[in-house]
Amino acid sequence: MRYISTRGEAPALGFEDVLLTGLATDGGLYVPESLPHFSLEEIRSWRGISYAELAYKIMYPFVEGAIPADDFRKMLEETYSVFSHQAVAPLVQLDTNEWVMELFRGPTLAFKDFALQLLGRLLDYVLAKRKQHVVIMGATSGDTGSAAIEGCRRCEHVDIFILHPHQRVSEVQRRQMTTVQGDNIHNIAVKGNFDDCQRMVKESFGNQSFLGGKTQLAAVNSINWARIMAQIVYYFQASLALGGPDRSMAFSVPTGNFGDIFAGYLAKKMGLPISQLVIATNRNDILHRFMSGNKYEQHQLEHTLSPSMDIMVSSNFERLLFDLHGRDGVAVRTLLENAAKGPVSIEEYRWKHARKLFDSDAVDDQTTCDTIREVYERNEYLLDPHTAIGVRAARNCRRDSAVPMITLGTAHPAKFPDAIAESGLSVKPDLPAHMADLFERDERYTVLDNSVSDVQNFIASHWKNA
Numbered sequence: 341m342r343y344i345s346t347r348g349e350a351p352a353l354g355f356e357d358v359l360l361t362g363l364a365t366d367g368g369l370y371v372p373e374s375l376p377h378f379s380l381e382e383i384r385s386w387r388g389i390s391y392a393e394l395a396y397k398i399m400y401p402f403v404e405g406a407i408p409a410d411d412f413r414k415m416l417e418e419t420y421s422v423f424s425h426q427a428v429a430p431l432v433q434l435d436t437n438e439w440v441m442e443l444f445r446g447p448t449l450a451f452k453d454f455a456l457q458l459l460g461r462l463l464d465y466v467l468a469k470r471k472q473h474v475v476i477m478g479a480t481s482g483d484t485g486s487a488a489i490e491g492c493r494r495c496e497h498v499d500i501f502i503l504h505p506h507q508r509v510s511e512v513q514r515r516q517m518t519t520v521q522g523d524n525i526h527n528i529a530v531k532g533n534f535d536d537c538q539r540m541v542k543e544s545f546g547n548q549s550f551l552g553g554k555t556q557l558a559a560v561n562s563i564n565w566a567r568i569m570a571q572i573v574y575y576f577q578a579s580l581a582l583g584g585p586d587r588s589m590a591f592s593v594p595t596g597n598f599g600d601i602f603a604g605y606l607a608k609k610m611g612l613p614i615s616q617l618v619i620a621t622n623r624n625d626i627l628h629r630f631m632s633g634n635k636y637e638q639h640q641l642e643h644t645l646s647p648s649m650d651i652m653v654s655s656n657f658e659r660l661l662f663d664l665h666g667r668d669g670v671a672v673r674t675l676l677e678n679a680a681k682g683p684v685s686i687e688e689y690r691w692k693h694a695r696k697l698f699d700s701d702a703v704d705d706q707t708t709c710d711t712i713r714e715v716y717e718r719n720e721y722l723l724d725p726h727t728a729i730g731v732r733a734a735r736n737c738r739r740d741s742a743v744p745m746i747t748l749g750t751a752h753p754a755k756f757p758d759a760i761a762e763s764g765l766s767v768k769p770d771l772p773a774h775m776a777d778l779f780e781r782d783e784r785y786t787v788l789d790n791s792v793s794d795v796q797n798f799i800a801s802h803w804k805n806a
């Protein structure tokens with residue numbers, strides 16, 4: 341499989357290079373040159389197979405040529421065996437024909453584990469083959485950092501440095517990162533805010549001379565193609581469990597960077613009958629505003645009870661814009677260059693096409709809390725604030741009650757106790773058994789000044805072969 345850039349100028353790459361590359365050299369994102377397509381008959385034949393086997397069927401075409409089938413199969417077995425539920429992505433019923441797919445049974449209790457557990461293993465496999473080493477550098481305001489660290493903890497050819505703002509992440513979030521033991525894991529608490537951390541990462545990627553040419557930086561952020569690829573699988577899994585592909589499904593997806601829902605769009609293009617995809621956002625609603633009025637305009641960042649969806653722009657949306665523009669990279673580049681300066685629109689017929697593909701809704705904190713409370717009172721089931729936004733949007737946008745509506749449950753409620761408390765519920769969500777001793781575990785992290793050279797010196801002197 342070959343991959344091309346959404347801005348049309350960077351060279352096409354194979355899977356291995358796409359895995360190790362962040363942005364394309366022209367500033368675009370990589371997408372597969374063509375998608376595999378599965379017939380209904382083939383999809384039907386997958387009923388009852390394990391999650392790992394299904395993952396193999398769906399993802400193998402994307403890695404073919406880079407990873408032998410047996411190695412890939414084994415890697416997937418390992419990846420999905422660390423999830424705490426035998427079904428990996430179990431479904432919970434909320435109402436007649438309405439479901440939540442629990443994607444939070446991985447090591448860090450959020451759906452990002454589905455992709456990052458695989459990504460770590462893919463990276464290590466490819467780096468071993470190439471006899472290469474990389475330093476993963478990332479900034480986190482909480483969630484992604486722990487999933488990335490857990491994904492890389494057993495990687496021999498990767499050192500990972502995650503920057504978080506000192507004393508500005510919740511204790512659960514900090515402990516999920518700093519209690520993971522491993523010589524290749526390095527947590528840095530920067531005496532600054534999240535933007536300072538992000539700026540340092542960006543600067544370091546721009547000039548990697550501090551590494552002395554002995555290793556290179558790699559990114560595991562949500563634009564990495566391998567992450568999107570891994571997220572396609574659970575759409576098929578849910579559908580097969582509820583009578584697909586012989587009936588079509590609707591999905592509602594709590595959305596930030598547009599990675600998760602883009603995977604749903606790909607599942608549909610690959611042959612899975614999906615009749616509705618709902619983009620569910622919080623008050624950071626650039627996508628909902630675009631879908632409702634064909635105006636793509638950046639607003640100020642708002643801090644909400646669903647912090648993992650607090651974004652100003654959704655980076656993966658570029659991948660959809662590429663398709664909406666007939667895969668014309670020049671058109672995408674022009675549009676996004678203009679979008680950086682002010683509001684933009686796309687041609688009416690392209691926008692109408694987007695509206696056929698997606699519905700959307702924006703949900704504020706108050707309604708998020710109301711939804712958590714309502715669902716708990718009716719079902720004795722606790723939603724985390726991100727999933728609650730998905731459920732609310734699903735209910736507001738539903739087109740056909742005969743079609744199963746599945747909301748992606750993106751995080752475990754115990755990760756966000758504040759939102760549960762704000763909902764007026766006195767129930768306290770417990771951490772699952774494998775994390776119950778989180779507050780007794782030893783922590784390891786280094787506090788550094790808000791200085792890019794301090795951070796770079798630390799990295800240069802602490803990676804494996806430094």
Ligand SMILES: *Cc1c(COP(=O)(O)O)cnc(C)c1O
Pocket residue numbers: 450451452483562594595596597598599600601648649726750751
């Ligand atoms: C990352 C995240 C999201 C948003 O997913 P995108 O792929 O960025 O749209 C939603 N909920 C939770 C809990 C997350 O961690």
